[in-house]
Amino acid sequence: MAVRLDGGASPDRRVRVQGEPVDSHPRPAPEAERGAVRRITVIGEEILRRRCRDVTKFGTPELSRLVDDMFATLHVAEGAGLAANQVDVDLRLxxxxxxxxxGVRHVGHIANPVLDEPPAAGRRLLEEGEGCLSVPGPYRTVPRPDHAVARGYDKDGKPLVIEGSGYFARCLEHETEHLHGRLYVDRLGRRERQATLREMAGSMDGVLARRAARAGARGKQF
Structure with a gap:
């Protein structure tokens, strides 16, 4: 998921890591410092339309490396969230x-996420701008529930329950949809979807150049 246009930095005292409050957390996250930057897949690539496989092997160096690389890639792309199939890996992560x-900063990862069904009573949709790192450039207004609860596991197999409201709920919903082979443009009408893809075609080269420059500035190869 791309960072919303009005997104800002939160004070470190207001941070939740893996859903738990902490006094501070480095920016960028330690995983981003350790990881390598991977190419982000773009709409039209088959892996983005495939339902991803469950993570079945936890606590492995390979899974830890993937999490680190995804954080590094997310950081140079200036995004809010990133799914594994966006770095060409067919896993639910x-x-x-x-x-x-x-102003609360949320940092973390989750494998095999399942979203709770929102209760009909009190369910509220927010219509706000949304973008995607795999649809470089455009933002569109997309209605989504204003609250989300995701249940899954961390990279070591520990059960997780991650709860979010507002923009963070949108992030949890957006990324979980990726793992089912869906993108935010699927929620748009035909004409708006076509206009979004035309806008992406005109802006993609510039977006990718900025990502590469940001990676280079951090001593990483994009």
């Missing part, structure tokens, strides 16, 4: 480093 509208 995503990472996030996302600041919500209350």
């Amino acid at each position: 995503f990472v996030w480093d996302c600041t919500d509208e209350w």
